[in-house]
Amino acid sequence: MADLSFPLISAAVGIPLIAAAVAFTWDTRARLAGILGAAGATLCSAKILLEVNAAVGQRLAEPWAFGLFTADSLNATFLLLYSLLTLGVVVLAPRRDTSARITGATLFLLAATLSAYGADNLIVLGAAWVLSALPLIVAPFTGTWRPRAGLAVSCLALLVAIGIIVQSAQSGGDLEPFSLASLQGHNYGGSAAFALLLIAIVCRKGIFPAHAWIEDAAEAGPVLPVCLFINGHLGGFLLARVVIPDFPLVSLGAFPILSDLALLTALYAAIRAVAETRARRILALLVLSQSACILAGLESATQEGITGALVHIIVVSVATAGLFSVLRLMEVRFGRTFTADHYLGLGEYTPRLAVFFVVCGLALVGLPGTLGFCSEDLLIHGTLASHPQIGLLLPVATAMNAASLFRLFSKLFLGKARGTMQGITDALPRERWVLTSIVVFIVAAGLMPSRIVTLRTNAAHAISQLWESPKTSPSAQYAPAAETRLSR
Numbered sequence: 001m002a003d004l005s006f007p008l009i010s011a012a013v014g015i016p017l018i019a020a021a022v023a024f025t026w027d028t029r030a031r032l033a034g035i036l037g038a039a040g041a042t043l044c045s046a047k048i049l050l051e052v053n054a055a056v057g058q059r060l061a062e063p064w065a066f067g068l069f070t071a072d073s074l075n076a077t078f079l080l081l082y083s084l085l086t087l088g089v090v091v092l093a094p095r096r097d098t099s100a101r102i103t104g105a106t107l108f109l110l111a112a113t114l115s116a117y118g119a120d121n122l123i124v125l126g127a128a129w130v131l132s133a134l135p136l137i138v139a140p141f142t143g144t145w146r147p148r149a150g151l152a153v154s155c156l157a158l159l160v161a162i163g164i165i166v167q168s169a170q171s172g173g174d175l176e177p178f179s180l181a182s183l184q185g186h187n188y189g190g191s192a193a194f195a196l197l198l199i200a201i202v203c204r205k206g207i208f209p210a211h212a213w214i215e216d217a218a219e220a221g222p223v224l225p226v227c228l229f230i231n232g233h234l235g236g237f238l239l240a241r242v243v244i245p246d247f248p249l250v251s252l253g254a255f256p257i258l259s260d261l262a263l264l265t266a267l268y269a270a271i272r273a274v275a276e277t278r279a280r281r282i283l284a285l286l287v288l289s290q291s292a293c294i295l296a297g298l299e300s301a302t303q304e305g306i307t308g309a310l311v312h313i314i315v316v317s318v319a320t321a322g323l324f325s326v327l328r329l330m331e332v333r334f335g336r337t338f339t340a341d342h343y344l345g346l347g348e349y350t351p352r353l354a355v356f357f358v359v360c361g362l363a364l365v366g367l368p369g370t371l372g373f374c375s376e377d378l379l380i381h382g383t384l385a386s387h388p389q390i391g392l393l394l395p396v397a398t399a400m401n402a403a404s405l406f407r408l409f410s411k412l413f414l415g416k417a418r419g420t421m422q423g424i425t426d427a428l429p430r431e432r433w434v435l436t437s438i439v440v441f442i443v444a445a446g447l448m449p450s451r452i453v454t455l456r457t458n459a460a461h462a463i464s465q466l467w468e469s470p471k472t473s474p475s476a477q478y479a480p481a482a483e484t485r486l487s488r
Contacts, residue, residue, distance in 0.1 A: 006069045006070075009048065009071065011044045012048070013041075015037055016040070016041050017107070017108070018037070019034060020104045020108045021104075023037075027100040030100045034106060034107055035091060037110070038086045041110060041111075042084055048079055073455075074237075074462065077310075077459075078117045078237065081313075082228075083110065086107075086228060088321065088434040088438070090103065091430055092329070092430060105139075108131070108135055112132035116234055116237070121178050122166060126158055129154075129238075132234065136151060136217060136226065141216065144220050147216055149213065153210075160196050164193040165177075165189040169182070180241065183246040187250065194250055200235075200238065201236075206291065207261060207265045208261065211265060215285060217284070218281065218283065218287075223328050223331075231321060233313050233317070235291075244466050248467050255300075256387070258295075259299035259300060262296040264393065265288070267397045269285045269289035270401050273285035273404040274400055278339050279339060280337065283320070283327060286404060289397055294309045294312050294313055294316065296394065297379045297382055300386040301464070302464070303464045304381045304385065305381070305382020307456050308376070308377070308380075309382075311371070311374060311375040311452060312376070312378075314371065318438055319363045321438065322438045326360070330353060333350070333425070334346070334424070343415025344415065346413050348416075348417050350426045353427050356435040356438070359442065360442070361408075362405075365401050366402075369447060370442050380394055
């Protein structure tokens with residue numbers, strides 16, 4: 001089979017860039033340019049996923065163009081998922097959120113994030129990491145500096161770490177110091193590079209103590225681009241793509257502490273969400289809590305935990321995109337931001353949006369019959385296997401997140417509306433198409449999860465194998481249990 005990874009990923013990156021240039025220069029056709037750009041990236045990403053599946057989850061032949069891009073079982077799903085999310089957001093975004101500036105920035109974010117996913121070169125990965133953060137760094141955040149500071153620290157830490165890794169590889173005689181494939185098991189850069197990579201991940205993911213910028217960005221920035229940025233999950237991707245392959249033994253020793261920190265962050269964010277009243281901040285804290293659970297699963301060193309984390313990325317990305325989209329549509333319709341202080345009774349005016357909101361919220365917290373139930377089940381078993389005591393924090397955090405979501409839903413949509421409002425429309429056709437697709441996917445994948453879970457099992461197996469050696473094989477003892485659970 002011919003290797004199509006480089007041309008397809010190049011097209012998936014190039015089409016949104018061209019569309020972004022059109023959107024920036026042609027304001028009246030910005031949405032159309034955004035739809036075409038995201039649709040082009042989606043088609044290319046779908047072809048990549050088909051090629052990877054045809055290769056039974058294995059890396060394709062040697063990538064073209066000096067190893068700039070490659071496709072494998074880890075990144076193929078990320079490419080398609082993010083392209084579809086961007087396409088959905090551009091289609092349903094209210095008119096005021098489809099200006100040339102916002103649409104162009106969204107397409108630029110799509111291109112940069114896809115470049116990071118497909119990178120097989122440290123320079124490409126570092127540049128894509130920085131460029132994907134650029135739309136938020138230059139975004140007009142009123143009254144807060146923390147989003148820019150957190151992202152700047154993350155970018156700086158990654159670039160310095162890449163420099164140290166490359167220097168160490170060159171001094172060790174590596175003829176391909178920029179290739180990600182050449183990093184495996186060499187511990188290039190030592191403890192300094194490892195620490196800097198973790199700083200980059202912690203700041204990007206919003207793990208305590210670098211959590212505050214997520215809340216500020218969601219409240220003070222353009223909410224839909226911020227949602228897309230957070231759902232890129234590049235911090236977790238960097239962990240699986242660079243940190244574990246380059247530092248398998250070091251990460252095996254350090255991950256118990258880091259996983260505990262991620263679980264504590266998940267619980268802390270869940271507690272904060274219970275006490276928070278502003279709707280945007282509540283959703284941001286819920287995303288932060290679930291993202292920390294994903295990181296804990298990746299660091300569990302068990303195949304169950306890693307598989308659950310990779311599936312949960314899909315759940316969190318799709319469900320939170322639906323939640324933030326509904327909230328933004330409600331803000332535009334009623335001309336205000338919302339708080340959870342009073343029962344507003346808005347479901348009387350927008351019953352369809354209320355249903356979409358509650359289904360996405362229930363999937364996020366693992367309602368049986370949704371894909372979130374499968375991912376939560378794997379995550380809980382994986383983290384309990386590796387952290388028998390502190391792993392209990394994950395179901396506790398999930399339960400608290402469920403309470404926060406139900407409280408927010410109740411305050412927004414239940415109760416009796418105060419006064420009467422004219423001219424309020426429920427979900428428009430283009431909004432219904434996107435939100436219905438999200439709900440159908442979440443429920444259908446939850447009722448028949450084997451295809452998606454098996455798809456992520458290939459990547460989880462490849463990651464867990466990086467830790468295996470004649471002396472230590474942390475994932476081997478859990479692999480049979482994971483396979484048995486996944487087959488049900």
